[in-house]
Amino acid sequence: MNLILSTISPGLIVLIVVIVVLLLIAASGFRVVPQAQAYVIERLGAYYKTWNTGLHYLVPFFHRISKKVNLKEQVFDFDPQPVITKDNVTMQIDTVVFFTIADPKLYTYGVDKPIFAIDKLTATTLRNIIGDMDLDETLTSRDVINSRIRTIIDDATDPWGIKVNRVELKNILPPSDIRDAMEKQMRAERERREAILRAEGEKRAKILQAEGYKESAILEAEGFKEAAILKANGEAEAIVKIQEATAKGIELIRKSNADEAVLTLKAYEALAEMSKGQATKIIVPSNLSAVAGLATSLAEIVKEPKK
Secondary structure (H helix, E strand, O other): HHHHHHHOOHHHHHHHHHEEEHHHHOOOOOEEEOOOOEEOOOOOOOEEEOOOOOOEEEEOOOOOEEEEEOOOEEEEEEOOOOEEOOHHHOOEEEEEEEEEEEOHHHHHHHHHHHHHHHHHHHHEEEEEHHOOOOHHHHHOOOOHHHHHHHHHHHHHHHHHOOEEEEEEEEEEOHHHHHHHHHHHHHHHHHHHHHHHHHHHHHHHHHHHHHHHHHHHHHHHHHHHHHHHHHHHHHHHHHHHHHHHHHEEEHHHHHOOOHHHHHHHHHHHHHHHHHOOOOOOOOOOOHHHHHHHHHHHHHHHHHHHHHH
């Protein structure tokens, strides 16, 4: 072993070491760019190219990675900003900005501290928009404010390679005295609506009750009417039946050729029936023979058609 080492010259050893170091340096130049990221590469201090997802080779001593850019959608919640409305009400509003990096090169070289720049741009834009609106309009126009801020910021950040997707107003905080006044106003409005609803309910209940009484009276009157009609119809039918029965009775008497004794007996029966009535006075012939004569006359009348 000592013999082999003694036969290798020092220059060859140095060369071998240099080759090994160069191989290690050359091998270290391979880079893999992960998904949803981009690398901005510089050559000798100047922009060279942008690496997307995949395997790349970085030439040692000539190239360097200037910036690793995240291409995912990013969210930043900025601190509340004091703004003044058109009617001179100062309130605190904080915003949330959703954006993505559309151009890694512009994002790297377009602006220094891009997040800080977006924060300040959002604050100034918000002040300009709120300054043209009063308090009530500000509280009820979130969508309009969000849309206007997003449009303005998106146009302003195009040179920075940033695409603003959404801007949301997270909180709108008026002064405490304004909040107290708004709560009292809302409480009064709720009480007013409650009173209106209660009055409308009572009115509707009285109307329904009156309609119920009306329908009940109408139905009762119709019932009395129908009962009277049915009663009258029944009495009329009873009278008709009685008259028909009387006619049949007379017809039977006429057909039976009743003698004087039978007619006299019938006359006595009629007088008995008359005595059972409600009349307080009954006229009885002084001569009961007249009754028989009357019965005989009736018999003659009955027999007359046969002649």
